[in-house]
Amino acid sequence: MSMIPKDLKYTASHEWVRDNDDGTVTIGITDHAQELLGDLVHLELPEVDSEYGLEDAIAVAESVKAASDIYAPVSGTVVEVNEGVLDAPELVNSDAYGEGWLFTIRLDDEDELQELMDASAYRAMLEEESGEDGAEDDDDFDAEDEDEDGYDDDDHDEDDDGDNGNRKGRK
């Protein structure tokens, strides 16, 4: 089972939320989410000072496999984004709750935090989703966006070219 720190709040769409106790929260994606996505290669983060409503699409995480929307777990104004993950998206894979944080939001309404799941509720949700054969088929996360190469479709595999020498630079 993935890491689920007890001091954070969680969403059903696999974002984590850390209450900074100063009217702001820091947000990232969970260890479970990064596992499902696979190696991250690109992130689109919101602009500082931009405003988002609850559950608005606020960022995009692109892995080698798929693009996935990240949703605002609370409504508010973006006050800081993690420039570090723009240069090194792999930080989200290696340290989802630390160096891999994504952005900080100033809350419009602190009560919205009460609507989020705590660690045990999030864990229970993951366990329910994974069902009996937890090793597979918990792919709802990466199905959100345009996962055309999701490997559960009609992919192929075939080989090299035919006539060697006949093909542009192939062996």
Added chain:
Amino acid sequence: MQQTALHQRHLQAGARMVDFAGWNMPIHYGSQLNEHKQVRSDAGLFDVSHMVIVDIHGPGAKSWLQQLLANDVARLTTPGKALYSCMLNPEGGVIDDLIVYYRTDTCYRMVVNAATRQQDLDWMQQQVAGFDLTLTERTDLSMLAVQGPNARARVLSILPPDQAATAASLQPFFGAGIGDWFIASTGYTGEDGFEIMLPHAEAQKAWDALLAAGVAPIGLGARDTLRLEAGMNLYGHDMDQTTSPLVSGLAWTIAFEPEARDFIGRSALEAEKAAGVKQRLVGLVLEGKGVLRSHMRVVCSHGEGETTSGTFSPTLGKAIALARIPVASGDGCEVDIRGKLVPARIVRPCFVRHGKAVVAL
């Protein structure tokens, strides 16, 4: 869902398993990126046992294949030589792409895609009437691919000396039967290496020996980014029953000579050529930020096209794609990434070969 003979080995190696064309297959063993780099820099091991091996035996084998395939097996005159070809429908659409190995004039081996297995076998069976041959699907064989700059040495190191000598002597794009095994110098990554067909009962032992020799297991995820960097088409994405080889970057695989060879799809392709081919399959390198995926709109100087495959290229550190665009397009275009037009460069569809970038960055 079907499992390969190596299912337990995948689980032991920590694979994340997915459904792939009805098979439970490893998508990665922890990190697709690391696996990709492993193949480009060293050697990787792929279980591709889901692929379909069909043996064709009989005096009618050669003439049947000359009718069935757009490429001409008469080009194969040296035993073991392999040929890449499309199998077309009468409208010139691609039923599948495949490799055929020449063994003798009455014995060929074909490898087709797992996702198209049933339609391929049905189509082949329909075309058999009037030819003296038998088709045998080799469900008794597993298939491994070992790819990377060190793949050759690692494979040779696990073979008995006489077999190693035979494998070592294979020219590129050749195969040879070695006892119950069939070893071919083919692949789907743009790297040196072998593909090995062998009895299921021996697959685990071979897998273990290759891992012990320093080859790392590689999932289907990296297989896709590797083939895309190498500019190799993926059936169902870059071509299908509705697209001809002429608009799929596969014109080089069509043997129009000799004119008398009336292969299935020929007249449709000739008509398409006579009317003027409207589109071509090209490579794209994204100039701006983002990742290319399949089915993105491509805006070109003379109309619009669409990406057919796309990914982040670990070797280039940029997004790349294959795209079908109007023939008369220049050097640049724009790709619609979630509503934003991002500039991309149009290049020959081959991005990486033998670990090195072959497009200007």
